[in-house]
Amino acid sequence: FECEGPCMRTEVPGPKSKALQKQLGEMQSVMSVNFFCDYEKSRGNYLVDVDGNRMLDVYTQIASIPIGYNHPALIKVMMNPQNMSTLVNRSALGMLPPKEFTGKLGEGLLSVAPKGLSRVQTMACGSCSNENAYKSIFIWYRTKQRGHSDPTPEESTTSVINQAPGCPDLSILSFMGGFHGRTLGCLATTHTKAIQKLDVPSFDWPIAPFPRLRYPLEQYERENAQEESRCLEEVEDLITKWALKGKPVAGIVIEPIQAEGGDNHASPEFFRKLRGITKKHGCAFLVDEVQTGGGATGKFWAHEHWGLGDPADIVSFSKKMLTGGFYYKDSFQPDKPMRIFNTWMGDHTRNVLLSEVLRVIKTENLLEEVKQSGKVMLQGLYELQEKYPHLLSKARGLGTFCAIDVKDEDTRNKLIIKARNKGVVLGGCGDRSIRFRPALVFKRHHTHLFLNIFNEALAEF
Amino acid sequence: FECEGPCMRTEVPGPKSKALQKQLGEMQSVMSVNFFCDYEKSRGNYLVDVDGNRMLDVYTQIASIPIGYNHPALIKVMMNPQNMSTLVNRSALGMLPPKEFTGKLGEGLLSVAPKGLSRVQTMACGSCSNENAYKSIFIWYRTKQRGHSDPTPEESTTSVINQAPGCPDLSILSFMGGFHGRTLGCLATTHTKAIQKLDVPSFDWPIAPFPRLRYPLEQYERENAQEESRCLEEVEDLITKWALKGKPVAGIVIEPIQAEGGDNHASPEFFRKLRGITKKHGCAFLVDEVQTGGGATGKFWAHEHWGLGDPADIVSFSKKMLTGGFYYKDSFQPDKPMRIFNTWMGDHTRNVLLSEVLRVIKTENLLEEVKQSGKVMLQGLYELQEKYPHLLSKARGLGTFCAIDVKDEDTRNKLIIKARNKGVVLGGCGDRSIRFRPALVFKRHHTHLFLNIFNEALAEF
Numbered sequence A, B: 001f002e003c004e005g006p007c008m009r010t011e012v013p014g015p016k017s018k019a020l021q022k023q024l025g026e027m028q029s030v031m032s033v034n035f036f037c038d039y040e041k042s043r044g045n046y047l048v049d050v051d052g053n054r055m056l057d058v059y060t061q062i063a064s065i066p067i068g069y070n071h072p073a074l075i076k077v078m079m080n081p082q083n084m085s086t087l088v089n090r091s092a093l094g095m096l097p098p099k100e101f102t103g104k105l106g107e108g109l110l111s112v113a114p115k116g117l118s119r120v121q122t123m124a125c126g127s128c129s130n131e132n133a134y135k136s137i138f139i140w141y142r143t144k145q146r147g148h149s150d151p152t153p154e155e156s157t158t159s160v161i162n163q164a165p166g167c168p169d170l171s172i173l174s175f176m177g178g179f180h181g182r183t184l185g186c187l188a189t190t191h192t193k194a195i196q197k198l199d200v201p202s203f204d205w206p207i208a209p210f211p212r213l214r215y216p217l218e219q220y221e222r223e224n225a226q227e228e229s230r231c232l233e234e235v236e237d238l239i240t241k242w243a244l245k246g247k248p249v250a251g252i253v254i255e256p257i258q259a260e261g262g263d264n265h266a267s268p269e270f271f272r273k274l275r276g277i278t279k280k281h282g283c284a285f286l287v288d289e290v291q292t293g294g295g296a297t298g299k300f301w302a303h304e305h306w307g308l309g310d311p312a313d314i315v316s317f318s319k320k321m322l323t324g325g326f327y328y329k330d331s332f333q334p335d336k337p338m339r340i341f342n343t344w345m346g347d348h349t350r351n352v353l354l355s356e357v358l359r360v361i362k363t364e365n366l367l368e369e370v371k372q373s374g375k376v377m378l379q380g381l382y383e384l385q386e387k388y389p390h391l392l393s394k395a396r397g398l399g400t401f402c403a404i405d406v407k408d409e410d411t412r413n414k415l416i417i418k419a420r421n422k423g424v425v426l427g428g429c430g431d432r433s434i435r436f437r438p439a440l441v442f443k444r445h446h447t448h449l450f451l452n453i454f455n456e457a458l459a460e461f
């Protein structure tokens, strides 16, 4: 089914990509377009472009392809007329769900629900997943404050015109380097690059430092623990400060590994202690697994690595899960209709495809494969950083969710292009990191292939 | 292809819907679920439920089904392996678009671009369309203010931590009764029901009154013109006030017909004058066609009824357009990459389906059909409100985008349920209106059928 390896015919972007980009440039911004793809010809771990180049894909549409390109199981499931009908007749899932909806949620999303979370709301992307998770948190917090969910007449009237007490001054605490989406609520908790936020009005919400650890983690346990303590203290300080400001922290949002922000890790203990702090101060704990969820860390959810005694309150997801959404505890379900609502409330076709993806993950034992490939990958990255200490540092990862730092941004960008012209698609993150985000079908031999080509690219510097 | 008429076997929701709803209630909130559907059996204007009831659909998944259920053209186009491959391999459209993308945008979205707008950015739903339209407006406004788009070091630093000047205190002016989505940015411009906004923090942005006109419009031209003047004056006052507050109005957002807010109309002149005010004060003019766009008013875009001399700056869409997105003028395209960006940037499969929908609209001359059906519908509603003056008032509409008021909320809700049990699916809006939102394939005979059943339901009060 899959191909033998990369096969390059032109530089990338090649002439056909360039021509299409020029045309598209008449219609919209194309400043972020890399090249145009032939998705029909792409297979497994190989992405084929419009110029006929076949590349090993270690970026997978910004970490969103779960089991490789054109998996036969996915094509087959869409040939089922019932599934085709939910595709061409998109349902308003919150009002008129298809008859298969309940069953698919059960065999799909709920079959992989994180421990302690028995309910799930589908959404359509990572941003609306987090936006609605935040709204659920605010509603939960105010309901807790007033002891019930019935607003006063004043709350009702003021809410319609954006004023307190109906629209209260509550906040979500987030972390420097965190990324949770780009709609205005999410963007107020995103702190990666200036250009993503510049010129857009925001909320005055508290931002805590995320631990800046030394790698490999095992080697710097003591320093790292100190750094984590410092950050946790700051979290508590901020909660107190914002309460005094009259903008209490209703919830804390965090990624298990800060992805866009540069693949920054923290220890399981850090997260367990953070969970304790949220409990102590009565804030909700929201784990954003939009990029980490779906198996790439070797467990289905990255936060399963923490051994939390007390589960998270909400876990949001998207990307590899194909549909967006969030799992939540009972107490986070509003007791009135239409509070968490929109036209489509997700996309049932994506639930159908996800069920199939989950079946493949189980039958092909892909989480185990990820652990194996991840070991090879991290070991290989350690070796490369030893071989090229002037270029590489801080190899790190969980499963195949790995990254490495390059000496500066410019070199990082050049390295990505060099690798691409040798047949490997990579993506950057943070200021000068490369993140590796293969699909779950990335086997050990793909890892070796990738490491060899990456080595060749490095050797040219 | 289509069915003969409604055919009811049980009350709705029937026993199968109720059982599924109970099961689903263990997994998520089901307070807004009406009934479960059999989309495979649904045809054209008829929605079939899981209990085998066949209903004439005059609500169409909250106004989002363009050419009826299971249109053969849509099923056929998805059988094309190329299209199937863009479905199962969802592309990060902003980075790695499929080779067909440029062509589909040209033959699809851009073939129906509103006058004066030559560029389009796809998004995935109405909310991200408006959120990103707002961001484009803020970026445009600040770029204009500083004379270029290069931030100072202070702007860069402060933007990452949500503070001015990087995140400036700019505002979007919206209207009471307007609805633009439910993510936090959109929600700050939405002013329909308290329950949609309660407990969620918001922005201090100005809210102008929307004209409350008397219907039929032709009969009350003078009073209505006065009411519209009052609202326009208020708009100018608010712009001045918010400038003094240090939160200048960067843009104004408005629906051509306030839909969720109760199908509130205003005259073409009102909108033309509003456009003039935005020009005068240097604010962007954003027309939200999420619900009105796609042909239901008898023109492809509702704002084409205005005869604007100077085009809107941005027009957002979703629902019947299948994909979300917004058209914009050149000057609203940021000059740096990744400012308007997210993982998927829409969904190419929806572009493919939209192209087919547009082809059907043209070849079947559906805009003309909508005009014809709309005339019959509005005439029928006038007759019904004359027959039931104690129950109905304010029949109004453009094309088949019609509505009528019912004497109170409770009666409205009962009427909707009564009609449903007689085989017609309707939806409410505002406090006590019913909105009619059939697909574009709703012909004159469907309209007669609907009016007859609606009459029967009314007779029972």
Ligand code: FES
Residues within 6 Å of the ligand: A124, A125, A126, A127, A128, A129, A183, B124, B125, B126, B127, B128, B129, B183
């Ligand atoms: S905000 Fe998620 S799809 Fe639009």
